[in-house]
Amino acid sequence: MKKDMICISCPLGCPLSVEMDESGKVLSVSGNSCKRGEQYAIDECTNPVRMLTTTIRVHGGALPMIPVKTSAPIPKGKMMECMQVINRMALDAPIRMGEVIICNICDTGVDIIATNEL
Numbered sequence: 656m657k658k659d660m661i662c663i664s665c666p667l668g669c670p671l672s673v674e675m676d677e678s679g680k681v682l683s684v685s686g687n688s689c690k691r692g693e694q695y696a697i698d699e700c701t702n703p704v705r706m707l708t709t710t711i712r713v714h715g716g717a718l719p720m721i722p723v724k725t726s727a728p729i730p731k732g733k734m735m736e737c738m739q740v741i742n743r744m745a746l747d748a749p750i751r752m753g754e755v756i757i758c759n760i761c762d763t764g765v766d767i768i769a770t771n772e773l
């Protein structure tokens with residue numbers, strides 16, 4: 656089984672080709688210009704993760720929303736569950752940049768932090 660993808664680990668965007676067996680085990684990676692690309696391809700085929708960036712509603716601030724992000728990448732399969740938690744939230748100003756808004760969101764071991772202050 657063969658899977659093609661673009662490495663998004665840096666702006667070069669190398670085209671990667673991954674060979675897998677029937678169980679999904681990665682047999683080889685080609686097209687990468689460095690080791691990071693190989694690791695990206697393996698992770699993408701076995702446990703794809705992404706940073707989550709979004710906004711949360713705020714009461715009493717100069718703006719109605721504050722930007723937030725995950726403190727580390729989370730599994731792609733947990734994105735919707737995390738967004739449902741975030742979308743139900745409303746914060747009260749003031750909020751400091753870097754403040755932990757949600758600790759260990761959806762048992763990912765990752766926090767949601769504010770990326771601005773309000």
Ligand code: SF4
Nearest residue numbers: 662665668669688692
């Ligand atoms: S394989 Fe290496 S050089 Fe190519 S896009 Fe990925 S990180 Fe960048």
